[in-house]
Amino acid sequence: MLKQTVALILLAFLPAIGEAIYYRHKVSWQSPVPPSETVTVDLARSWGDNAIWVDARPDNEFERDHVPGAIRLNEDRWNELLGPFLATWSPEKKIVVYCSTQSCNLAIEVARRLRNEAQIKDVFVLQGGWEEWLKKK
């Protein structure tokens, strides 16, 4: 009986291994973020005035509510919103980008563009996003 069970488990693994090899290049829509590029709410808050909070959510969500003092910068209107952001930016300040858990790739994308296109260092994605900030309000 034990042998049969083991043999069945091994047999069940065969198609799984095959599928894993076949779909190894299948794209994922969840961009992984290295831990060094994220920040917790507590740490970001401890930066005080040395941090610029960037809201990457769509306009309607920003208008409903946002982190006090946060600058709106989303990819829907990137070129229009980049100007006000660049006017506020200062090299010694850390950038904290957030979005909601429903749309959290948005913050990752905005952070990536700030790093790559504007070559700004010290850009962090807020862990847990807007919801986590609300919890710790």
Add this chain to the structure above:
Amino acid sequence: MEKAGLSCTIVLVKTTIIAFTLSILLCVGARAGLTWEQTQIELHPAVGDKEAVGHFKYKNTGDRPVRIKSVRTSCGCTAAQSQKEAIAPGDTGEVTATFKIGDRTGTQVKGVTVETDDRVHSNIALVLKTVIAQPLEIQPVLVYWQTGEEPKAKSISVKAAKDFPVKEINITPVNQNFETKITKMGNGEFKIDIQPRDTARPIAAVFTLQADASPKKFTVGARVANLAPSKATAVQQ
């Protein structure tokens, strides 16, 4: 020794029969459900398109009706809906996913999850991949100097996309604190030199960049900044 070998063979035969029966049963179960023409679509919208739409076509190849319970997307920038809520056996339909391009660039991969009442495949993951051509590639979009730094010109490189012929680019407005100069490099490439008149105090400027062939506007910034926090920065546009 012979007995052990025989027993082993019997175990193997039994196992094979059980596994074969199980796989047949699973295949029969899998018949009830939606068959998708494709679960991954790649779109290449033209420069200036506001949205990209993917059509995921399905057919109910099972012998029972399938009800679509929900259609969810991985991003607020993508909306998706099913043409039908209940799909009878043999019936066809599609899930339409609309991706809002906005000012996004590069390859955007968004997921659509379709939840059905099908017991075998209750959740189907669809992938909408959109490759957005960037008419102008600008690198970097920000140049800055520290106060007291030598006010040397810094360059921004502008490169037009292959299928986006650009003869001229313009940078506006004229700013009293920064001088700008555009140099044509050929092959749709340009160099913009930005130079502050002086770096004695913090100053900032935001410029708009536009190619002759497109109404799309791009933003670049220039700044002289203190290393210490300063709120007294004058922004001029």
